[in-house]
Amino acid sequence: MKTTIEGAPSFAYLHVDLDPGESVVAESDAMSSMSADLAMKASFNGGLFSGLAKKFLAGETLFVNTFTNTTGAPRRVTLVQTTPGNMREVQLNGETICLQPGAYVASTPGLKLGLRWAGFVSGIAREGFFKLTVSGTGTLWYGAYGELLERQVEGEYIVDTSHLVAYEPQLKLKLQLAGGIFSSLFGGEGFVTRVEGRGMVVIQTRSVSGLANWLNPRI
């Protein structure tokens, strides 16, 4: 399998060249173009109940598509995301990574997509009650709105909630107000996520809720 991310960082998209017999799993509607002789099959994202849970609780779609090369030569499928921004490729060797809703784009078949409880406050803060976990051995592609920045957390870190994209599972996330009541209401920051522990977080430079808040008074 050969993959390239093009169009980065503003409008990243992924070319996947599958060798004969290989497959790639992608989020529903992620395909923008593909060789006509690639086999494409939709399946429930992890089984029916798991798929339903992921759809209603984690903001992922109910289905994933599996593209398989049943021909004798390499074939290409191009996978995209709905938000303009960058994409990232991660190699997992048995470890787990947690993704915010909607960040998942594609993965190799060996990876398992699961759900993890994110806490009541997270759900109330409209960040979703559940997060998507990706574990196993293989390659994962995820994307965001805006550029992706990586930070190593040593102890504590604060991330504006709508900007968190991915993080390592050993990190604890707590929601808190940005500053006092005054800062939170007027500083425009509202809720922030306090990240505790040692590990990596990935943040996006833009947020959909930020854009919506800018647009709303103008509608």
Next chain:
Amino acid sequence: MDIELLSRPGNAAARVFLAPGEHLTSESGAMIAMSDALTLTTTTHKRESGSVMAGLKRMLAGESLFLNHFSAGATGGEVFLAATLAGDMLRYDLRGENLVVQAGSFVACESGVNVSFGWQGFKSFLSGERAFWLHLSGTGPVILSSFGAIYPVEVDGEYIVDTGHIVAFQETLNFKITKAGGSWATAIFGGEGLVCRFSGRGTVWCQSHNARGFGLEVGPNLKPR
């Protein structure tokens, strides 16, 4: 005519330098800056042909009623063009062939190119794409834009493209709107729905994003109208 595309693929703009006597037609609203030496006229149709009816057809296609025409006098001049949405731009030189272009992607063309609106090739209303298509023919450079990065696919055989991701294609290609995957279940649940199957030889220009998809993502966060 000298065309330079700037800031691809994120915030593309085109800088067009017109030599004396040259003319450029652009969709209205595309001009962001221009030399004083160029003359700008606005009509409902292309310079040499068309009519108010053509303008009305354009309006139905979601394009503006008006087209801008830039003419260079004795000294020439430059004009900067941009699309409304952030994204990429593409320059293509037509040499007597036909190009089918997504209506929202048309930015500008030289006077030797004919633009007609209301191309009905994708007759299937099931295609779900509310984009209209333009037909470009003739000779000369054409500038197209898209929300997303533009990448070309050289088709030699068969290739499938999600209809919402087509910017333009050469009319030498045959195409068919079909269901994605092998079954209706895959097409509907796989989220792809109907796709366009191109066959033959030619180029399809695809866009990595589409405004409708992004709009559906932002929309639920907006207050109701």
